[in-house]
Amino acid sequence: MSANEKVLSLTVNGEPKKLLVKPHWMLSRVLREELHHTGTKEACGEGACGACTVLIGDKAVLSCMTLALEAEGKCVETIEGLMSGKNPHPIQEAWLEEFGAQCGFCSPGMIMSAKALLLRNPNPTVGEVREAMAGNICVCSNYEHIEAAVLSAARKMRGEGA
């Protein structure tokens, strides 16, 4: 254990994890490089693009702007935590059906933002979807499909079919 390393205990996708981290490590780095959950992407590294969005508890946060040590004792959920067994999550299903991904790089962050929205608001309006997704940038400009996917996911999760 080098000079300023600290023990970090957190739950990632339901699994308790305990590891040594440096104080300046971001949560995105710990997820990707230490825990090998590379679904979470890091693009801008300064909080402007949303690609690194994960859930802490039920809130969408930017893992590239969160010190790993700030997640001590918290439950973190990443895109890898969405599948149940071999079955995709309804949001992932909707993403496939509505062509939510073009290049796909923004999709993990987009889907986690969508999940945070649908947890607190199962029946969002188009305006609420746009507001909730405003922190996620899609460089392919696939926004119409992303919006359709979130609305379709909401219907699926309410049990209304697509």
Added chain:
Amino acid sequence: MKTFDYIKANSLDEAGAILAASANGAIHSGGTDLMGCLRDRIWMEDVDVVVSVASIEELKHIRKDGDALKIGAMTTLADIAASALVKESCRMLAQAAQATASPQLRNVGTIAGNICQENRCWYYRYSYRIGGIIECIRKGGKKCLAVGGDHRYHSIFGAVNRCVAVNPSDTAPALVAADATIATTKRNISAREFFTGENGKSSTVLEKGEIVKEISVPLSGDGVRSAFKKVALRKSIDFAIISCAAQIALSGGRVENATICLGGVHVNPRPMDEAAGVLKGEALSDELIECAANVALEGAKPLKGNRYKVQIAKAIILDTLSDCIL
């Protein structure tokens, strides 16, 4: 990013003591501004210790207390934006919180962090990774690079200590217009006094080891309306080119009291007292509001590359005051 020591404080007194004893400590509330500053290593001296106060639960509250609305320092912008109490008693503050950054940043960014954030001047924040640090006037250097360089988003009301970087906070103008008081671990400071570009690295009057504890907003009576508007390149996610908060108290169809504060136009949030004075005692009309907007910008001294901001400032004052009347 340079590494540092990380300490989770259990109380503000503990955090203050650690900061005061440190060589160059920094406080971590939501961390959304601090992480950018640390990553780009914008300060002349690297931070040696980060003291986190993010998990102190008793600093996360919004409640009515006598004739004031009390907001704990670690209350997130998302909680302020969603609070029925804030919307009802200080609409412009809820609107300003909602207009800040993105959902993810509002989920962690706090009111105290928002008013204590560093300015966004691209010379001041020039990243270490791309050839920084630039030793500008604010960091003890010899000149302000923005005055002779690209200052499209800088001050239109002159410099403070030769620095023309604007205060980027959206909630700051709302707190100034609401005549809020900021309680720290050492004293109470009025929002007007709180912001200053004269304190070197900081944008506030806070001393070393002094930490914001609570914000107190006077409860407005009946007939008081307030509004916040912001002009940014992209909707909320960008910092304001200019923001405006205004509050009007009407009595018998006439303006009993009014406050207007602009953000993004000066080193500090800029109260527009003369413009507000134009409204007092008068019945509101489009002509009167236009007159107030013109008075507000009379003393403007834009730089060569940001004259356009004068027009935006006038327009946003019109827009904000009109929204107060509706």
